[in-house]
Amino acid sequence: MNLFFEESGEFKTGSILNQVGEAYQIELPGGKRTKVRARDVLFQFGSHEPAQLLAEAGQIASEIDPDFLWEVAGENEFDYAELGREYFGHDPKPDEAAGLLLRLHSAPMYFYKKGKGRYKAAPEKSLKAALASIEKKKQQAIIQQQYVEQVKQGILPDSIKGNALQLICKPDKNSIEYKALDMACNEMHVSPERLLLNMGGIAGVKELHLSRFLFEHFPRGISFPEIDIPDTRFELPVADVRAFSIDDITTTEIDDAFSVTHLPDGQIRIGVHIAAPALGIKPGDALDEIARKRLSTVYMPGDKITMLPDELVNRFTLSAGENRPAISLYATVDPADWSVRETETRAEMIRVSENLRHNDLDRLITEDSLARNEGDYPHKEDIGILWRCARVFEKKRMEKREAFGLRPEQTNRVDFNFYVGDDGKVTIERRKRTAPLDKIVAEFMIFANSTWGKLLSEHGIPGIYRSQGTGNGGWMSRMQVKMVTHAAPHQGLGVDQYAWSTSPLRRYTDLVNQWQILACVNYGVAAPLSAPFRPKDASLFAIVSAFDAAYSAYGEFQSKMERYWCLRWLAQNDIRQTEAVVIREEMIRLVDIPLTIPMPGMRALARGTQVKVDLLRWDEVDLSVEARFLDVSADASEDELSESEEEIAE
Structure with a gap:
């Protein structure tokens, strides 16, 4: 005798070897033996061989029309044998019964399983919906295949082209377009990004990199909502100073300016003036909500995404010829040794006389020209004073840094400026980070951030500080830069505390600290309240x-875009062989641009060694570069290195 039974959702047949209680030991058509529980058996038969029954049942099942079977079944729950008598007109034979069960089991849209051999016909409304869904999927599959064929023929369907960036950056993987693109890419052995770039679905590689960033960090776009611009005519005293700023030609968020005033007793009062959007933006208001969502201006070569709307920035940026609100830090210094005698912080209006630009002055203002008092440029005397004072500030910081147990900071390091024209041509210019104007700005910003960090701590209110070198563990752990809300040393800079406060138009931390500083200025000992x-x-x-x-x-995004523009520069200038500098084991950086290239297998060379390399190929999509080591050049000078140990750790 043979059994027809269900196991793991599948119908099977087998010959009975023996029965023990409620279990059968059977032999399957392939010779395998297994145990079957009596509750899983649908019927016994002896008229067919097990394998023959399944074959004949399959043929019968294929001939049963599920629509007609559904009509015969009626609305009530039924047993398969009952339906078999109704459908076949007699008690179903074993092959008919098995064929009917196979058909019922294979049509779950038509029949809902209610138990062993028991089913219920689906309600008409549910069946129609299920059939419509199936038909829709069939039509979608046809359209999907049509899309695939079009792509393979070099034609990009409009529905894919119109959603190309969405399909790459944040796709709906259930959509016809995504499935078609994925299938076409698999068949053509190409990535979706390259296929869409090659077929014009994405305007260019730059747009691809930018869109990926925007989809992740600005999913609602980069435009600002309608805002009410606060009145900047604050009732503040107007500073009696002749201030000036020093920035790159592309800078529009001018946060800082300087002034130099000679006092009657021979001492000099140096002013560091910081734009004060905290006077117009209040914690919790609509403008604060905008700034807190963005948290910082996003920079990239040739473009930026500002933290604050342009209309607001224009009201607070320290543009020449306008009275603008500022938080001013005045340091009275003795020119005999440039020591700071006292400091004072004020909220006031200042009028910047000139916005000086690095691009115009860097070639005129050098260490040699300052030493010889050569050249003719605006605020020449003031810049000379700031330079002498900045050098003393730097020396004291380096002494403090060495007291923390660190080596002297590397000098004469190189920075690179990127300028992208409307035609997409990029210019990359080398400039020493420690050039006089850079050093002046850097030293007085460090001075201001350290002084105001101390001010917050003395008044017992928190701020947002950058701390370095206070961790436990290895060197890298100790040199990790952390953000904390209490005063703590920044050993790399050589200061006892460092609270970012000098860029409130482009960093939210600085805006927060400026609110706290204003509380100290306005309320003194009552600032904590x-x-x-x-x-x-x-x-x-x-x-x-x-x-x-x-x-x-x-x-990370800025670094990625700088790397992209470095590769564009290589292509635009057809660079195939060039000089590079070893920055660490198996890693080099080109001399002319800040492009780092891994060199696996390159023999061990000292950091700073200058080498010649062949640039074999590069890829602007995945930003990779392949190079071949040629030879060692003359040793690089110290200014070829752009990474200090602190930067690597950070």
Whole structure:
């Protein structure tokens, strides 16, 4: 005797070898033996061989029309044998019964399983919906295949072209377009990005990199909502200074300016003036919400995504010839040794006389020209004073840095400026990071951030600080830069505390710190009761965490876009052989542009060694470069290296 039974959702047949209680030991058509529980058996038969029954049942099942079977079944729950008598007009034979079960089991849209051999016909409404869905999927499959064939013939369907960036950056993987693109790419052995670039679905590689970033970090776009611009005619005293700023030609968010005033007693008062959007933006208002969502301006060669709307920036940026609100730090220094006698912080209006630009002055203002008092340029005397003072500030920082146990900071390092024209041509210019104007700005910003960080700490209110070198563990751990809400040393800079406060138009941390500084200025010892953020404020910790993540992501994107433009520069200038500098084991950086290239297998060379390399190929999509080591050149001078140990750690 043989059994027809169900196992793991599948119908099977086998010959009975023996029965023990409620279990059968059977032999399957292939010779395998297994145990079958009695509750899983649908019927016994002896008229057919097990394999023959399944074959004949399959033939019968294929001939049963599910629509007609559904009509015969009626609305009530039924047993397969009952339906078999109705359908076949007699008690079903074993092959008919098996064929009917196979058909019922293979049509779940028509029949719902209710138990062993028991089913119920699907309601008409549900069946029609299910059939419509099946038909829709069939039509979609036809359209999908048509799309695939079009792509393979070099034709990009409009529905794919119109959603190309979405399909790459944030696709709906259930859509016809995505499935067709994926299938076509698999058949053509090409990535979706390259296929869409080659077929004009994406305008260019730059758009691809930018769109990926925007889809992830600005999913609602980069435009600002309608805002009310605050009145900047604050009732503040107007500073009696002749201030000037120093920035790159592309800078529009001018955060800082300087002034130099000679006092009657022979001392000099140096002013560091920082744009004060904190006077117009209040914690929790609509403008604060905008700034807190973005957290920082995003920079990339040739473009940027500002933290604040242009209309607001234009009201607070320190443009020449306009009265603008500022937080000013005045340091009274003795020109005999450039020591700081006292400092004072004020909220006031200042009028910047000139916006000086690096691009115009760097070639005129050098260490030699300053030493010889040569050249003719605006604010020449003031810049000379700032330079002498900045050098003393730097020397004291380096002494402090060495007291922390660190080696002297590397000097004469190189920075690179990117300029992208409307025609897409990129210019990359080398400039020493420690050129006089750079050093002046850097030293006085460090001075201001350190001084204001101390001011916050002395008033007992928190701020957002950058701390380095206070961790436990190895060197890399100790040199990791962290953001904290209390005063802590920044050993790499050589200061006891460092609170970012000098770029409130482009960094949210600086805007937060400026609110706290204003509380110190306005309320003095009562600042802890009036500051927007109190000690252990949970919202301040949330700001630190969010900013850290966003700033890291923005920096990574900037580096990626700089790498892209480096590769464009190679192509535009047809560079095939060039000089490079070893920056660490198996890693080099080109001399003319800040492009780093891994060189696996390159023999060990000292950091700073200059080498010649062949550039074999590069890819602007995945930003990879393949190069071949040729030979060692003359040793690189110190200014060829752009990474200090602190930067590597950070």
